[in-house]
Amino acid sequence: MADxxxxxxxxGSVEEIKSFVDDVKDLRRxxxxxxxxxVHYDLTAAEVHLFSDEGRARRPLIMVRDGKSxxxxxxxxxLEDSEITWLDLVRQGVIEYLxxxxxxxxxxxxREEELSKDHTHLEIAxxxxxxxxxSLVPFGNYNQSSRLIxxxxxxxxxxxFYAANYHLRMDMDANVLHYPHFPIVKTKxxxxxxxxxxxxxxxxxxxxxxxxxxxMEDGVILNKASVQKGxxxxxxxxxxxxxxxxxxxxxxxxxxxxxKDVKGYRSEHDYRFLEGDGIIYPEAKLDEGDVIIGRxxxxxxxxxxxxxxxxxxxxxxxxxSLKHGExxxxxxxxxxxxxxxxxxxxxxLREERIPEIGDKFTSRHGQKGVxxxxxPMEDIPFSTSGIVPDLIFTPHGISSRMTISHxxxxxxxKVGALAGRFVDGTLFEGEKEAxxxxxxxxxxxxxxxxxxxxxxxxxxxxxAKIYVGNMYxxxxxxxVANKMQARARGPIQLLTxxxxxxxxxxxxxxxxxxxxxxxIAHGASLLLKERFDADRIVVPVCEKSGLMGYYDFRKNGxxxxxxxxxxxxxxxxxxxxxxxxxxxxxxxxxxxxKLNLKNKY
Amino acid sequence: xxxxxxxxxxxxxDKLSAAILEEVKQSVPxxxxxxxxxxxxxxxxxxxxxxxxxxxxxxGLVSAESIGEPGTQMTLNTxxxxxxxxxxVTTGLPRIIEIFDAQKEIKTPMxxxxxxxxxxxxxxIKKFALKIKETLLGELVEEYALNIFEQTLRVVLNKALLKExxxxxxxxxxxxxxxSKGFTLDVEENQLIFVHKGKPEEIKELYxxxxxxxxxxxxxxxxxxxxLPVKRGEEYVCLTSGTNLKDVLEFAEVDAERTTCNDINxxxxxxxxxxxxxxxxxxxxxVIEAQGLNIDIRHIMLVADIMCATGVLKGITxxxxxxxxxSVLARASFETPIKHLINAALEGEVDHLTxxxxxxxxxxxxxxxxxxxxxxxxxx
Numbered sequence: 001m002a003d004x005x006x007x008x009x010x011x012g013s014v015e016e017i018k019s020f021v022d023d024v025k026d027l028r029r030x031x032x033x034x035x036x037x038x039v040h041y042d043l044t045a046a047e048v049h050l051f052s053d054e055g056r057a058r059r060p061l062i063m064v065r066d067g068k069s070x071x072x073x074x075x076x077x078x079l080e081d082s083e084i085t086w087l088d089l090v091r092q093g094v095i096e097y098l099x100x101x102x103x104x105x106x107x108x109x110x111r112e113e114e115l116s117k118d119h120t121h122l123e124i125a126x127x128x129x130x131x132x133x134x135s136l137v138p139f140g141n142y143n144q145s146s147r148l149i150x151x152x153x154x155x156x157x158x159x160x161f162y163a164a165n166y167h168l169r170m171d172m173d174a175n176v177l178h179y180p181h182f183p184i185v186k187t188k189x190x191x192x193x194x195x196x197x198x199x200x201x202x203x204x205x206x207x208x209x210x211x212x213x214x215x216m217e218d219g220v221i222l223n224k225a226s227v228q229k230g231x232x233x234x235x236x237x238x239x240x241x242x243x244x245x246x247x248x249x250x251x252x253x254x255x256x257x258x259x260k261d262v263k264g265y266r267s268e269h270d271y272r273f274l275e276g277d278g279i280i281y282p283e284a285k286l287d288e289g290d291v292i293i294g295r296x297x298x299x300x301x302x303x304x305x306x307x308x309x310x311x312x313x314x315x316x317x318x319x320x321s322l323k324h325g326e327x328x329x330x331x332x333x334x335x336x337x338x339x340x341x342x343x344x345x346x347x348x349l350r351e352e353r354i355p356e357i358g359d360k361f362t363s364r365h366g367q368k369g370v371x372x373x374x375x376p377m378e379d380i381p382f383s384t385s386g387i388v389p390d391l392i393f394t395p396h397g398i399s400s401r402m403t404i405s406h407x408x409x410x411x412x413x414k415v416g417a418l419a420g421r422f423v424d425g426t427l428f429e430g431e432k433e434a435x436x437x438x439x440x441x442x443x444x445x446x447x448x449x450x451x452x453x454x455x456x457x458x459x460x461x462x463x464a465k466i467y468v469g470n471m472y473x474x475x476x477x478x479x480v481a482n483k484m485q486a487r488a489r490g491p492i493q494l495l496t497x498x499x500x501x502x503x504x505x506x507x508x509x510x511x512x513x514x515x516x517x518x519x520i521a522h523g524a525s526l527l528l529k530e531r532f533d534a535d536r537i538v539v540p541v542c543e544k545s546g547l548m549g550y551y552d553f554r555k556n557g558x559x560x561x562x563x564x565x566x567x568x569x570x571x572x573x574x575x576x577x578x579x580x581x582x583x584x585x586x587x588x589x590x591x592x593x594k595l596n597l598k599n600k601y
Numbered sequence: 602x603x604x605x606x607x608x609x610x611x612x613x614x615d616k617l618s619a620a621i622l623e624e625v626k627q628s629v630p631x632x633x634x635x636x637x638x639x640x641x642x643x644x645x646x647x648x649x650x651x652x653x654x655x656x657x658x659x660x661g662l663v664s665a666e667s668i669g670e671p672g673t674q675m676t677l678n679t680x681x682x683x684x685x686x687x688x689x690v691t692t693g694l695p696r697i698i699e700i701f702d703a704q705k706e707i708k709t710p711m712x713x714x715x716x717x718x719x720x721x722x723x724x725x726i727k728k729f730a731l732k733i734k735e736t737l738l739g740e741l742v743e744e745y746a747l748n749i750f751e752q753t754l755r756v757v758l759n760k761a762l763l764k765e766x767x768x769x770x771x772x773x774x775x776x777x778x779x780x781s782k783g784f785t786l787d788v789e790e791n792q793l794i795f796v797h798k799g800k801p802e803e804i805k806e807l808y809x810x811x812x813x814x815x816x817x818x819x820x821x822x823x824x825x826x827x828x829l830p831v832k833r834g835e836e837y838v839c840l841t842s843g844t845n846l847k848d849v850l851e852f853a854e855v856d857a858e859r860t861t862c863n864d865i866n867x868x869x870x871x872x873x874x875x876x877x878x879x880x881x882x883x884x885x886x887x888v889i890e891a892q893g894l895n896i897d898i899r900h901i902m903l904v905a906d907i908m909c910a911t912g913v914l915k916g917i918t919x920x921x922x923x924x925x926x927x928s929v930l931a932r933a934s935f936e937t938p939i940k941h942l943i944n945a946a947l948e949g950e951v952d953h954l955t956x957x958x959x960x961x962x963x964x965x966x967x968x969x970x971x972x973x974x975x976x977x978x979x980x981x
Contacts (some may be wrong), residue, residue, distance in 0.1 A: 521662045523970015576964035591946040
């Protein structure tokens, strides 16, 4: 006796669990019951669970009967000849989808060789335990799973050829890699997903070694000559747009070159790239502050007085321009309408990004690094055969992270490059390391992948042999050009008069609470004061009332007490504006915050 | 020790503290030569001067950073005693917070009870453990039988346990006399029978009685939930879960000098503020050592000093040490600023800006380090 539940709701009971479950599966396979139905039984609890609801993760498996896979050579041949499709296999009962519950009652073999009488299913490929992006890591079976996850996360940030129609698109922050390669060490998934249609990296020559300290702490060193020849070069696209907004009263924005009498007019120089229609011409080289789309808006507040005003209403300038620290070339202009029927102008900016110090690179094994230096060709280490690396990777990245696949890819791609073929690194099914080594030896190189190297600066042979080979390296979208910022003086916040925060607002870097503590701990009292001087102000304080006064410019700028007027001694006090604000806020609570002044000396 | 040596050591009175001089006197051999003693005193003075802190050094902040930074590396919040279920100890950051906040209710109160050397044996420690463990009636009960018609509650006790705890039902009767008003109590071998005196009105009373007698303490000290005798080197020690320092110290066989308790507040109430200070230092250091960190003990001593400086144990919270701060602005910048500002206004408080936080706030040099020395001028 067992209770039967459909989608967790009790629907009845059966005598024989096994035969009932077998019947259900049989009917499903024959198509009498829906394909999406899964059944799970639990002998100890004497329960049978049927599930047909949505939201269950299911995965396909090859059916096995009497220790034999139902997927035969015939099926594969038919698939190759496009006589049948995947769906046909599912309909024929060769392939079956199991959910988490039914999987519990199944015995799944990893490989066909492992099949025995007891097995119910066979994995389509042993590598399917990983997802799509993680399967793109070659030789992943040599790694910790956490490194594979990091590796796949990194690949998602890589620059590549993301869409063939990129030059017609207005994607935000789009990057396109110049001359992307298909990896020499590939996996089956690379073929399945047509990776050659949208590759995202380049095959580089990589040496695992140190070069002074420039690749310490996960740095990478680039060969300047390689970079100048176009290695890892990319283009950055960014659209800017302007719209003719409609306001109440029939007023409307106007896209045009602003008149000189417009409120907030910039200099003529700023508008120099605009054509007659107020829009920039393509291929104009823009610098910060340059206007891309000229626009004027109607005045913000219309008072009744303005209607009688002869000088008509003065329009505001509301052009779109490049912000602080931005550059680019106007690439592409689109004139269109938006959903509300307003005129919409979009301009795509383009910028060539040549790899520089601070740009991020990664292999496919979670071994990311930031460029530490670009070494000129003449200083780069070279091998006996004259091979120079494009990229130098630090050996310290390997010991703690244990990414063996990184090392094997290097040797694999070296074999591939020398033999002129692709190397398979599919999870659990890739080429064997020993075979690769043997082949490398046959190609006339040292079996362990190392070579004798010479220091490019001195010409002397290096003491150690250098592990060198090819690797598929990816350029990641985090580039210094987007992030670098510095400030000495700049905009401040309206309320606190302290520097703004964030790159977009040209902000400062905050010296926080804990940083403040370090200065105090060192006893650097005056340095601390100077660091917090950004909102320093001088206020006149009434010595009688202890309140802050004001300067009256009708009386030659004399400071006036709020309580005693001119009948009090006023002293100028230097405090931070934030403190002045605090005193004001305390007063707004109805408290009398009084400053008792004392002679400093 | 020769008189002249003693006099020589005493001549350092204005340079070294009395405790140091006493230590030197104790540790120097009696037949020491004059030259050697001179050298010892010179070196002692040098070491003492080296250990001194400059005027204007921010010892508090350095302590805070020295404890705070390793604190970020602390892992493992509990520690388990092997073999004993439900006996684990809070360690790591939660424990540090518990101590520094001087929390009244700590998560795992424990005691280490030492016996006097003369009493220390395996037999004694076992007996002692049984003696102090709090035993409730509920633990001995095998079965409760409620008879609604006769209005009786029959409590069947476990014979084996009774024997182990060395109890007889007759002794128990005395205990329940006061607890079971309105009931008469009969004893029947290993059974206690409560009979309702008055008219049978409600069953509820019987139920209430059952719940009540379940939690009646029949043996041991209140609050001591578990006792674990362990061997420490040559002697036996009782570790207890749950504390009752005051009552434990009253046992004649207990070595009161070494018996400790990890509840700082209890130590403070039973042994006083100096003991509490030492308990704070020991407990914090225990946590830090267990984490494999290395913090100079003087930093912890400083914090313990601050907590006990008023003679009353105060936690580092807005109700404790922080409420003692002289500056309104400093207090307001810690927690609940508006409350502090309004109270300050009601009392007409004056902030003399003598400390660090308030000077940072108004952007003036802090009176520490290079900001400490001022210029003295002679006014005519």
